[in-house]
Amino acid sequence: MLRALATLLAFQCLGEGVSYVFRLPVPGPVIGMLLLFGFIMSRPQVADAIEPTALELLRHLSLLFIPAGVGIMVSAGKIRGDALAVIVSVAVSTTVAIVVAALVTRALLRRQRGDSITSDATP
Template identity: 50%
Template sequence: MIKTFTVLLACQCLGELIAYAGNLPIPGAVIGLILLLASLSLRPGLSSAIESDSLALLRFLPLLFVPAGVGIMVFAGRVAHDLLPMALSVVVSTALTIVVTALVGQGLCALWPPRAAPLTTPFASALHADGNTAPAAAEIAKVDTP
């Protein structure tokens, strides 16, 4: 766990240092994530070393939303006053993010040929024996019959 924290914090601190020293308009945390991605790409053994601890840390991710919720409650009057512009900016930025993410994803998929074997992750469902991800007809029949 300490090795994982060290790697994650080192990437974030380096990102903050680069953003501060270069007077860049990009947040240091984003630069740190790019550095983490680069280090994971260059050293494949690193990903296996920090994977289990990183997945364990993801369980506590919702705690990071507590300060934002407290801030909204503290400034509830101002939020109510500026609700329409805030809601509009959230909707527009979300739609723009979805469009840009889809375009970047399509561009990246066009760059790399498909792999011979499917990529397995802890989040991916197991493939059936015939190679399809859809449930077999026999399994559907089991669910539909009482």
């Protein structure tokens, strides 16, 4: 478990470094996740080693939101004047995220059905 956790943290730090050095507008953890994805695609056995640790982290993901929630509560007074803008932006971004996820899911399901039909038809 420690080796898998160290691997996950190494890729996150690597992503942070890439983001910082190249001054990219993409967060470091996102870059690290993409690098980890590429690494897993080149070495599938790594996924088997990391999976139990990643699933355990996902089980406790809600604990990671506590600091963000506390930060929002502490600075609530500062954003009080911008409450309408915050509410509208959260509502719009949530709606857009749901619509995009639905469209991507629909496209992937159509693609999967199309691939399964063509593979079944081939002798």
